[in-house]
């Protein structure tokens with residue numbers, strides 16, 4: 001099966017392992033991720049303002065290309081996924097803005113949110129299935145205690161993202177258990193790490209990230225997994241003394257296509 | 264000094280209906296940037312509604328919001344305060360000379376590990 005794939009700029013640079021192990025692992029399940037031609041940066045954060053139209057163009061171009069190829073669009077970075085999914089929702093539900101955007105793209109067919117958008121985790125759950133994954137595990141995690149860190153972008157706004165229960169998500173915990181680990185539930189798993197405020201207020205980012213790390217450790221986590229390069233950066237930068245790794249690294253390790261994930 | 268945008272304009276840009284607010288304060292209670300804000304999410308809702316907009320447009324609070332969407336998801340009345348904060352912020356940074364983040368400032372904010380995502384996100388939120 002072939003699916004369209006939007007890697008995003010961070011996955012081509014600072015977060016290469018999030019990208020590489022996503023592609024390698026999907027091949028094992030018979031899914032090839034076909035990179036969108038000439039994709040452009042999603043912008044990192046979604047702008048909710050109705051007078052902010054041009055910032056939606058990169059996402060619409062990627063969505064439109066996937067739709068025209070008859071493929072669903074997969075992303076693995078939390079931020080890209082959030083921006084693209086929210087943009088798709090806007091195209092479907094706001095005809096006035098869809099028309100404005102059509103005037104920029106101007107290729108004769110207006111895009112109105114028809115593409116299907118999957119986060120890689122949703123692809124694992126809904127297309128591959130956790131039971132299939134369980135069967136392919138060759139290096140089980142042997143009960144390692146792992147805290148899934150969702151942050152904000154995978155889950156909210158929940159009416160649009162519709163990935164999981166925003167206050168009690170299970171998708172990453174199910175993945176951890178399929179890989180043979182023990183998932184650790186902690187209160188701050190869906191609270192903010194500080195995000196882009198790290199650029200101008202390291203202090204606030206430190207406060208927010210420390211709350212996540214301390215909370216996860218108190219609950220017994222020996223490792224944290226994430227789908228977001230900025231969450232990972234903030235947690236590590238602010239002194240996490242347990243490893244913070246991408247979920248794709250853990251997946252690839254359990255599937256036997258990557259060495260030990262314990263940097 | 265940034266002159267106030269009219270209430271109707273901010274409501275149109277944000278799509279928010281502040282009359283739905285029941286002043287429970289849950290948005291501010293859940294906001295991770297609460298301590299750093301001069302005006303809190305629930306105050307954006309009530310102040311825009313009453314036309315008290317100039318203080319918001321001249322407050323650093325608009326740059327403290329982390330776009331975490333917690334207030335959007337957890338508001339029991341579906342008011343979505345972050346969308347109002349976004350509308351005020353955009354009204355401010357669109358004015359010439361009002362960019363909060365300048366390209367020249369960026370090199371000093373970087374270290375070897377900072378992801379591209381942080382830089383593009385900050386630009387999208389802070390500058391036009």
Ligand code: SF4
Nearest residue numbers: 294328329331332334
């Ligand atoms: S979106 Fe902004 S205002 Fe709303 S809770 Fe998050 S940081 Fe606070």
Ligand code: SF4
Nearest residue numbers: 284285287288290338
């Ligand atoms: S949570 Fe909603 S209803 Fe409560 S004060 Fe905030 S905006 Fe108003």
